[in-house]
Amino acid sequence: MANFNIDSKKKRTFDAIAIGSGISGGWAAKELSEKGLKTLVLERGKEVNHGDYPTTMMQPWEFEHLGQITKEMKDANPIATKCYAFGEDSSHFFVKDAEHPYIQEKPFDWIRGYQSGGKSLLWARGTQRWSKYDFEGPARDGFDVHWPIGYEDLAPWYSHVEIFAGISGNKDGLESLPDGEFLKPHEQTCVEKHFTDQMRKHYNGARPVIIGRCAHLTDPQPIHYQQGRAKCQQRDLCQRGCPYGGYFSSNASTLPWAKMTGNMTMRNNSVVHSIIYDEKKQKAIGVKVIDAITKQEIEYFARIIFVNGSTVNTNIILLNSKSSRFPNGLGNDNGLMGKYIHFHNFETTISGEYEGFLDKKTDGIRPNGSYIPRFRNVKKQETDFLRGYASGFSASRMEVTNREGWGEELKKNLFEKKYGNWRVGSHFMGETIPKISNYVKLDETLKDQWGVPQVRIHVEMDGNDAKMAKDFREQLTEMYTLAGFTNIKTHSRNGWNPGLDIHEMGGVIMGNDPKNSQLNEWNQLHHCKNVFVTDGACMTSNSTQNPSLTYMALTARAANHAVEEFKKGNL
Numbered sequence: 001m002a003n004f005n006i007d008s009k010k011k012r013t014f015d016a017i018a019i020g021s022g023i024s025g026g027w028a029a030k031e032l033s034e035k036g037l038k039t040l041v042l043e044r045g046k047e048v049n050h051g052d053y054p055t056t057m058m059q060p061w062e063f064e065h066l067g068q069i070t071k072e073m074k075d076a077n078p079i080a081t082k083c084y085a086f087g088e089d090s091s092h093f094f095v096k097d098a099e100h101p102y103i104q105e106k107p108f109d110w111i112r113g114y115q116s117g118g119k120s121l122l123w124a125r126g127t128q129r130w131s132k133y134d135f136e137g138p139a140r141d142g143f144d145v146h147w148p149i150g151y152e153d154l155a156p157w158y159s160h161v162e163i164f165a166g167i168s169g170n171k172d173g174l175e176s177l178p179d180g181e182f183l184k185p186h187e188q189t190c191v192e193k194h195f196t197d198q199m200r201k202h203y204n205g206a207r208p209v210i211i212g213r214c215a216h217l218t219d220p221q222p223i224h225y226q227q228g229r230a231k232c233q234q235r236d237l238c239q240r241g242c243p244y245g246g247y248f249s250s251n252a253s254t255l256p257w258a259k260m261t262g263n264m265t266m267r268n269n270s271v272v273h274s275i276i277y278d279e280k281k282q283k284a285i286g287v288k289v290i291d292a293i294t295k296q297e298i299e300y301f302a303r304i305i306f307v308n309g310s311t312v313n314t315n316i317i318l319l320n321s322k323s324s325r326f327p328n329g330l331g332n333d334n335g336l337m338g339k340y341i342h343f344h345n346f347e348t349t350i351s352g353e354y355e356g357f358l359d360k361k362t363d364g365i366r367p368n369g370s371y372i373p374r375f376r377n378v379k380k381q382e383t384d385f386l387r388g389y390a391s392g393f394s395a396s397r398m399e400v401t402n403r404e405g406w407g408e409e410l411k412k413n414l415f416e417k418k419y420g421n422w423r424v425g426s427h428f429m430g431e432t433i434p435k436i437s438n439y440v441k442l443d444e445t446l447k448d449q450w451g452v453p454q455v456r457i458h459v460e461m462d463g464n465d466a467k468m469a470k471d472f473r474e475q476l477t478e479m480y481t482l483a484g485f486t487n488i489k490t491h492s493r494n495g496w497n498p499g500l501d502i503h504e505m506g507g508v509i510m511g512n513d514p515k516n517s518q519l520n521e522w523n524q525l526h527h528c529k530n531v532f533v534t535d536g537a538c539m540t541s542n543s544t545q546n547p548s549l550t551y552m553a554l555t556a557r558a559a560n561h562a563v564e565e566f567k568k569g570n571l
Contacts, residue, residue: 009301013266015566016304017287019272019317022118022537024551025308026250026258027161031559032304033263037566040300041258043113043487044292044309045147047268048093050228053091053241061087063088072076080501086241093121093241103443105458106509110312116268117251118310119502125215125248125367126546127167128390129158129178134543135377142435143378144340145539148521153176157553163355163396165248165552168226168368169213177210177373177545183219184321185211187493191395191422207375207479209393212368215248215549227253236365237472247367269293272332272556275305275330275531283530283571284340286328290450292360301325303571304530304562307508308555311341311536316455318533328557331518331525337508339457341438342542344503345430346391347496348469350476354395354422355365361397361419369394372426374544376471382418385467387431390544391476393431395424426476426483430468432461459498489550505539523558524550530571534558 015037018028025041032039060066067088073129074081080094098125102110113119127212129420131150169182188196188211196209215223216232224230229245229252238247258264267293276286276299286301307314315338321330329337369392376388398561399422401415438460442453471488480488498504511517514526519538526529534555536547565571 001210011303012299012466013304014038016040016302016306016562017042017302018021018119018306018308019287019309020308020313020535021116021250021255021266022113022308022310022535023120023123023250023307023548024256026117026120026557027409028306028534028559029258029264030254030306031556032306032563034259034264035263035560035563036302037267037563039258040267040302041255041444042115042270042272042289042300043114043118043266043268044116044271045116045268047266048116048241048251049247050256051243053243054092055364056243057242058089075571076383079109080111082109082495083122083502084124087239089237090161090239090348091221091238092123096502098303098447102448102454103456104571105309105456107195107497108457108458108459109497109501111499112310112459113563114419116255117249120249121251122239123502123548124546125238126371127162127165127169127215127549128373128545129180129372130154130543130545131176131178134541137387137543138541141381143386144541145328145509145513145516148510148517149514150439153521154550154553154557157557158549159553160556161549165215165253166220166229166252167213167549168218169248170215172208172210174208174210174373176378180213182213183217183221186214186218186368187211188370189362190360191354191396191424192354194354195393197422199479202482204491207372208281209370209372212392214368217246217571218368220528222432227257229253232367232535233275234367238367246311250523252449264450271452272309272317273320273450273452274317274352275307275524277323277325278332279325280394282325283490286527290452295450304532304558304566306532306537306555306562307532307537308533311504311507312455312457314535314537315441316452318508319442320453326527330531331508331527334515334518336436336516337505337518339436339439340430340434340442340509341440341504341506342434342503342539343459343498344542344544345461345465345469346427346431346501347461347493348424348428348473349491349493350473350480350488351423351425351491352488353398353481354424354483354485356484357422358419365494383467383563384472385464386433387468388544389428389468389472390432391472392430393424393426395422398423417481428469429501429544430465430472434509434541436464438506440507456498459504463500503542505536505547508537509540511540522556522561532558532562
């Protein structure tokens, strides 16, 4: 029996374990496996292989409710149904609210996707690099922990992941938004080009408007064909999963690549309870898992552990990893783990119309729009609020439906397409300041069905966010007016809560000083160097860019460092 137990532990021992298979977990799996490490990937959700997308080829009339969300769906999932990507065609990729409860000390809409690939099947695919000014922001204005790395440290890793993932974009030459390794860009509509020209004219280049950068294969290269991916078909059905691999997801890209190495083992339905810390070895030695179906407890062992469960879950896992050495959670000597949660503020928008270019209309479907990079407080403090905001910009021709008449006349009118003015609009994406008052923590008594403590979430907006949103409304109104737009209206998104941005970050942040951070410049826990965190939990601040590209670059950088240290015998 003793020999049997030894053999069993050997089968459950790997060089590395990656917790989570989403955007950052997939990159950890790829980099570690590719470099020769036997890697176990633990995914708490169901198995979804690339192509296992049940609705991806369905026509609208094939859905019982024509793709719409029913009242029954909303009542059962009041949080998940708020997400832009949730629909009858994609609901199977979202966590059901009732099955995964949490405590909202302040309103927080936690959007989750538990399956192979996680939310990489559902993301909006915006991908912008940070600039040096983004990394320097906290040090410049004196708020937040200072980043232990700068743009120059991450630049080669941005290139590394961009080439593999496939990023569409234009070489815009902007110091505040560095260019990357781009595939050919999508095209702006004529009104978007008009807006770009007007902003260049009126602001002398200080407020550029560019075509958005996104993770779509507009011009696949050999590396993408080697992954089994093909050109984006611009179907605009991305939330269903793309059978062509036209946009980047873990399922279409990093996970199959890791599997091809022969070094990756994937285990689905594996809820990570905690990380096992060995007091004598003074390092983590493995992971305690609860089988999601059988509720059986299993332990897996490895010399390297990457925690990529997504921000809140990563905090839960580490806070729940208690030992005599770490009574408050693994690596939580300073007691700050779970604090300084931050996010992107999307609570306001602006819309308008344009009466020009009435001889033109849009043709086809484009997976992204134009983008207005941050222009506030970029290099120095200029306003009565800290940091800044970015925004989207899109323009499309409005269709006008004639519903007059009866019978044949009505039928003819309905089928006759007519067009009105161009509709223009922008969303707001404001940087929030990490605050100690925004936190996640474990409930002392309530547990989920797998015995993991439920999380209490206390995250809210503040006066800085309100000032920033006000400035967005004022500045975009001015910009729209200068461009000749009419019927300009600003809108507050009633019912919008933090979390619905799906950009929550922090709680296990990077920094130079263990007194105010949990991770060093290589994303290692200061006090447990063989545990790495490279998902949103590691982010010291959030800037104004979509964060996923930065998660990917940080993960690739940390994984390659981990392999080097592993081969030197340091981990």
